[in-house]
Amino acid sequence: MFIPQVVVEYGKTQPKKMYTSFEGRQWTYGEMRNKAERVAAYFQQKGYKAGDVIALLSGNSDTFVAAYFGVQLGGFILMPVNTKLTAREIGYIFEHSEAKSLIVDEAFRKTAEDTGGSFQEVLEIGGSGQFDAILEDRSLVPGPVDLKPDDTAVIMYTSGTTGKPKGVMLTHRNILETAEIWAEAMEVTADDRMQITTPLFHCAASHVFMNAVSVSGGSLVIETAFSPDKTIETMEQSRATMFFGVPAMFAILLNRPGIGELDVPNLRLFCYGAAPMPYELVKKLKEAFPGVKVQNLYGQTENTPAATTLKDHYALDKIGSVGEPLPRTEVRVVDEEGRTLPPGQVGEIVVKGPQVMKGYLKNKEETARAIRDGWLYSGDLGRTDEDGLLYIVDRKKDMIIRGGENIYPLEVEEVLFQIPEVLEAAVIGIPHPVYGEVPKAFVVLKEGKSMAEERIIDYCSQHLAKFKLPAEVEFLEELPRNASGKVLKQTLRPKGEEAKA
Template sequence: MFMPEIVVEYGKSQPDKVYTVFEDRKWTFGEFKEKAERIAAYLQKQGYAPGDVIALYAGNSDAFVAAYFGIQLGGFICAPVNTKLTASEIGYIFGHSEAKALITDAGLRETADKTGHPFKEVLEIGGAGEFDAILGDGDLACRPAKLAEDDTAVIMYTSGTTGKPKGVMLSHGNILATAEIWAEAMDITGEDRMQITTPLFHCAASHVFMNPVTLKGGSLVIEQAFSPDKTLETLEKTDATMFFGVPAMFAILLNRPDIKELNVPKLRLFCYGAAPMPYELVKKLKETFPEVKVQNLYGQTENTPAATTLKDHYALDKIGSVGEALPRTDVRVVDEEGREIPPGQVGEIVVRGPQVMKGYLKNEEETARTIRDGWMYSGDLGRTDEDGLLYIVDRKKDMIIRGGENVYPLEVEEVLFQIPEILEAAIVGVPHPVYGEVPKAFVVVKEGKSLTEQAILDYCVEHLAKFKIPAEVEFLDELPRNASGKVLKHTLRPVHQS
């Protein structure tokens, strides 16, 4: 059985157990099974063909989870879309994936419509939306779809250094293997209640937490978004046993004066990832919650994501490490010829296992470059220590991680180059006390032209998601380059970082 079928099976075997908690609403496994089957049945009834892509452009809710599983249960491919992107960015994803239908929040409908993509239909969640009517339609009967291990189940778009997002094709086998791997690595059981505050359209929330907890028959406590007050209140009220956050979230929570008064006797595990967690923050987290274990997680969309984990016993002794290889997973650091290199030396991190993606949608060249002889070349530079633990030295070339969101400089630079007055532009990451790092723009203006920082930022607001907009702009006479003309970004960082 694959994940959509496992949800249905739990609907039969433990129909009265609470599966999802969202705001004041609880759905049991039995109720959820019916809702997922109705979504599948509706899409089948509408005549969509097996393998058609259904885009899911929605925020966190129990309805998102129902759509995610319902789409797959019907034999279709689910394409979750980042709700923080602009209409033009979303439009590219709709078009590239050839999405046939869209499930979206009522509040996001206007942005979706701006893309002009020719969907056969758009189903709205919330309000008087059609999606809610489908969930309650007892006359819809699902025909079991024959799901195969190598069938594409989900396409998740991840930005690339080419400037355009790449569609990562994840199979039913990939997703099931990842659920099994993380369930083992985090000792997940049916008694666990996972509080999810990070976006479900991201692979971390959906594939590292939602699916593994579901696999074991546990419960999901879903919040629309992270909010210090509400998140802490929900932790207490729902008796959550697991919580995941990026370091910025933990920094905010630990700085609250009332944090030590939190009553969470069932909480057993804090998970963190997506950005480095400073020693002092880990230390403070463990001192504030001495009974709760902490665990660092590392992976990429291309490996569903699952590569390594740093468990509690190493949390302070191996600070900065992303840990050891996960079960059923091989991780190496290799040189440019693909040969494994000794501990201490820096090379590219490569990953092999059942969670490695099928490939990139409509991009055989990039797929062949990324997956070689069964190994997924991550683009991340790392090293191992004498105990075999992995450390990331640099990330995907010049990628910036702003509060857990990936920002690829080239994508931002391409927008800057659309401004007629700009001759050259370079984006680098600079430190930020809350977000870890933020993008900074270095700009060279054409001779005889003038341009203000505000004009640049105003243009970016129109063409980029909020988290990709440069935090500041610095004007230079020229960008530093090497003999071949490549911009030397590493010299911009120490010389110009604020």
């Protein structure tokens, strides 16, 4: 059985157990089974073909979960879309994926309309409530579907170095294996209650946490988003046993008055990822919650995501490490010829296992570049230590991670180059006390031209998601370059950051 079928089976064997809790509403496994089956039946009866792509533009909710499983259960491909993207960015994803239908939260209906996307139908969550009605329609009964291991189950778009997102095709096998791998690594049981505040349209929240808990028969406590006071209140009231956040979220929580006095006797595990966690932050976390273990997670959308994990016993001794390979997973650091490097030497991190993606949608060239002899070339530079633990040294593709959101400088640079007054531009990540790092733009204006920082940021805001906007703009007479003309971004980084270049 694959993940959607596992949830349906739990709906038969433990129908009255709470599966999701969202804003005071609880759905049991039995209720989720019924709702997912109705979604599957609806698309089947409407004449959609196996393998058709159904887009989902929605924030966190229990309805998101029903759509996620229901679409797959019917033999179709689910495509969650990042709601933080602009209409232009989402429009490209709709067009490139050839999505046949759109399930959209009423909060994002205007954005969906602005994309210009064309669908057989648009089903709204809330508002007109067409999708909500499907979840309650008892006349909808799905037909049998033969889900195959290598069938594409989910497509998630991730930014590419060209600035155009790439559609990562994940199979039923990828998703099931990843759920089982993380369930083993985090020791998830049916007694766990996972508190999810990060976006379910991201691979981590859905495939690492939602699915690992689901395959184990546990419960999901879903919040619309991270909000310090609300998150703390939910953590106490829901009796959550697990919580995931990016380092910025933990920094915010630890600054709340009385954080170490919370009534959370069931809480057993804090997970973090997407960016490094400084030593002092890990230390404060363990001091405030001495009975809670801390675990770092590392992976990419292209490996569903599952590569390595740093468990609690290493939390303070191996700061900066992303840990050891996960079960069923091989991880190496290699040179340009693909040869394994000894401890201490920096090379590209490659990953092999059943969680490695099927490939990029309609992009054989990039797929061949990323997957070689079964190994996924991550694009991250790293090294191992004498104990075999992995450390990320840099992001080979200059990616910026702002509070868990990935930003590729080239995406921002391409927008800056569209400004008539701009001659050239370069974007780097600079340290930020809350988000870890944020984009900074270095701009060279054309001779005789002038432009204020505010105008540049305003222009970018019309073409980029808010989290991708430059936090700062610095004007230069010229960009530093090497003899071959390549911009020397390491010389643009703040003092003390050059070592990361």
